[in-house]
Amino acid sequence: MAGNGNSGRPSLPPSLHVLNGNRSKRPVADLMSDVQNPAVPVAAPPVPDFLTPDAVTEWHRAVEALTALGWISTLDTMALATYCQAFADWQRFQRMIVERNSNSLDGLGGEVQTFKTGAQQTSVLRQLANDAEKRANAAAAQFGMSPLARRNMKAAPAAQGDLFPNAERDAAASYFS
Known part of the structure; x- marks a missing residue:
């Protein structure tokens, strides 16, 4: 077949x-x-105007690294925006969880939600943070931003130039040019 x-x-x-x-x-x-x-x-896409300030900060950080590796082009706007916004959302929810944990008596105010009946479940903030983390990790893997994803990515070799000066070669080249 x-x-x-x-x-x-x-x-x-x-x-x-x-x-x-x-x-x-x-x-x-x-x-x-x-x-x-x-x-x-290889080119940095323009920053979308709908990103939050934290997402814009992450955009600039990621674009600098991805451009140096040669792993980004202007076609990657949506994938990179998805990653940056998910990362910013995750940061925001993590900060809210830390704040609620520090203000609660048991230290779990941002982690566990307790109902009037006494039943407990994972808080909405923790669920939102976990979802944002999954979205950020999935989008980041497309750019090699995890050890496992980097294993499969290959950076373009950087131009290396001469390691040692060669005066004789340079002199000979000047006669033939």
């Missing part, structure tokens, strides 16, 4: 072909061209 486009191993990014010694025997010039000119250019 023949496979389809989804069968078999996923192809490796060109940077890994280069780092692994080009066992695939693809032309090195093509690999380097693919590494230096990605299909989707």
Whole structure:
């Protein structure tokens, strides 16, 4: 039975072909061209105007790191906004829980909700914080913001330049240019 486009191993990014010694025997010039000119250019998307101030702070922090790794483009606005807003929501709910815990007699005012009948359940704040945490973790995984997600992400190799100066090579190059 023949496979389809989804069968078999996923192809490796060109940077890994280069780092692994080009066992695939693809032309090195093509690999380097693919590494230096990605299909989707690395660029920071504009900050959406609907984010809360805490989400905007997280946006700037995340965009700086993701741009340095080459893992973001202008196409990623929604995924990054989802992560930043979920992170800001989680922060807000955590602060509210800490405040209620410090003001309650048993220290669980933000964690446990007690009804008139004496029944207890997880408080609404804790449920909202847990939901925001799940949303933030799911969106963050798309950008490699967890140890497990980073394992599968490959950063574009940074331009390295010469480790040692080579005056003879530079002098020879000046004669041929």
